[in-house]
Amino acid sequence: QKEVEQDPGPLSVPEGAIVSLNCTYSNSAFQYFMWYRQYSRKGPELLMYTYSSGNKEDGRFTAQVDKSSKYISLFIRDSQPSDSATYLCASLAGGTSYGKLTFGQGTILTVHP
């Protein structure tokens, strides 16, 4: 079993829809949770970062972590065609881990006009 599981999709939604992207993880040592966005033929870029449980909002994006159920979510409100990309969740254990992230498989999202 992979330490971080993510539904690869693909997910196709109309412009303006609310998008929900989800991951589950199995390692209780994970304390830091990130979402990366990757456009086609580009490297991933950090979108959201959360420490421990709770919500974090940034514009149209909300990241949510529920450590009790080991569930990570990213919500996109009022989705735009420019949001079409691959979204990767990632987790990091606390302590001396040398910043070694564990990634999910990535979800391919297409927002059509």
Added chain:
Amino acid sequence: DVKVTQSSRYLVKRTGEKVFLECVQDMDHENMFWYRQDPGLGLRLIYFSYDVKMKEKGDIPEGYSVSREKKERFSLILESASTNQTSMYLCASSSRDQETQYFGPGTRLLVL
């Protein structure tokens, strides 16, 4: 602005060739990473380095080696390229006291 650059965007090599992929970061980061990305498998860590001349195996190190002679530069070496090493290779870096990694644009390698 953090910048991570990779020596090539696209590379075509023949089976058995020795392949060098170079990565340079300009933010004085201690940690550097090499991943490969394949459809349906996500990012898989090949090797990482937390200091000059230090290296640690990731999840899939077989068939690869690395070199970190200078802090800003991390090289991935395919000793004898094989067709199953056709992939997108991504380099990343992070500082010792930050959790986020910054990625380069990737090198798309095709081994024929």
